[in-house]
Amino acid sequence: MNFLKILDELKKKYTSLILYCLLDRVPIVVKGDDPFDIDDVLIELSNIVDFRKEFVFNVDFVSNREYENLIYNENIDYNSQRIFVRCPQNVTLLALKKINSFRGWLIGFSTSMIKEDLNLVETQLSKRLKKFLIITLNRNHISIKLEGFDLKEIDLSLENTILRKISEDTEKSIARMKRVVLEKIKNSTVEKSLIRTLLDFSVEKEELKKNIFKKELRNFHSGSKRAFFILSRLNLLSKFETTTTIGSKTLLETIDYEDASIERIISFIKDEWNEDFSNLIENAKKASIGDKIQSLWG
Numbered sequence: 001m002n003f004l005k006i007l008d009e010l011k012k013k014y015t016s017l018i019l020y021c022l023l024d025r026v027p028i029v030v031k032g033d034d035p036f037d038i039d040d041v042l043i044e045l046s047n048i049v050d051f052r053k054e055f056v057f058n059v060d061f062v063s064n065r066e067y068e069n070l071i072y073n074e075n076i077d078y079n080s081q082r083i084f085v086r087c088p089q090n091v092t093l094l095a096l097k098k099i100n101s102f103r104g105w106l107i108g109f110s111t112s113m114i115k116e117d118l119n120l121v122e123t124q125l126s127k128r129l130k131k132f133l134i135i136t137l138n139r140n141h142i143s144i145k146l147e148g149f150d151l152k153e154i155d156l157s158l159e160n161t162i163l164r165k166i167s168e169d170t171e172k173s174i175a176r177m178k179r180v181v182l183e184k185i186k187n188s189t190v191e192k193s194l195i196r197t198l199l200d201f202s203v204e205k206e207e208l209k210k211n212i213f214k215k216e217l218r219n220f221h222s223g224s225k226r227a228f229f230i231l232s233r234l235n236l237l238s239k240f241e242t243t244t245t246i247g248s249k250t251l252l253e254t255i256d257y258e259d260a261s262i263e264r265i266i267s268f269i270k271d272e273w274n275e276d277f278s279n280l281i282e283n284a285k286k287a288s289i290g291d292k293i294q295s296l297w298g
Contacts, residue, residue, distance in 0.1 A: 005206065007142075014144040016159035021133045022049050023159075023217070024271045025084065025104030029125060031111055032137030038089045038108040041137065045106050046086050050214055051221045053081040057099070058091040064099050071101075075274060078228075082272055093117055096124045158260040162216045165259075170209050174201050223257025224268050230254060231269070231277040238280070245280055 007015050089108035109121045131148035238244040248262035
């Protein structure tokens with residue numbers, strides 16, 4: 001199943017929601033009647049967030065203690081890759097029996113399993129996951145449902161910007177590739193059927209889209225990590241000084257990333273590194289400490 005191609009057919013809001021959940025480590029549940037399609041989608045979702053380290057349940061770890069050790073190591077080492085877990089559809093029932101927390105997990109289950117097990121999986125997921133996204137795979141169709149969220153409270157501006165840039169950059173790249181080929185054949189006697197073949201970049205377009213997708217997410221992650229490093233130092237300074245706030249405009253200019261609001265970056269930092277720096281941010285119109293930032297980098 002070409003999941004990225006199907007994403008193109010979804011309403012923009014739903015694609016943005018998937019992206020939002022991937023970034024903010026909201027559990028994503030993929031269900032359907034074809035086990036192979038489910039596992040393919042889980043793998044494609046995991047490939048998108050390649051700035052994190054993937055662990056596969058029942059392959060890389062099998063017990064809750066092992067999982068808690070992974071979380072512990074993440075919490076004590078800010079420089080380590082954040083983790084996420086992919087849970088193939090054939091071991092989800094086992095995971096629900098053994099694991100206590102599913103933050104950031106990608107979980108699959110097949111609706112073709114025996115009815116008793118299916119009821120158990122659905123009941124336990126609803127009981128154990130307070131907030132999660134369900135992707136239901138039907139034949140040539142995907143439906144999306146968000147559980148535990150008020151959609152009106154979710155700001156998808158960043159995700160919409162990323163999707164727009166992916167579309168624009170992909171089309172620009174394909175246009176340049178076609179232009180080069182056309183320049184070489186415009187005065188040739190090549191048959192029209194061959195010209196159509198030469199100008200068919202559909203396969204390359206999918207690969208380009210994947211690469212640009214990953215690049216845009218890495219850019220956001222890198223910008224947020226730079227903000228994290230700065231705010232960590234300001235947080236340390238706050239223990240010695242009365243005021244160590246920074247204007248949002250100053251911070252965005254310093255990290256050289258302006259596709260996301262400061263509120264979105266702060267929210268991401270809280271989910272990614274478990275640190276809340278919202279008390280250090282002031283409105284750009286208020287006094288900031290840009291000079292301190294310069295000295296910190298210097």
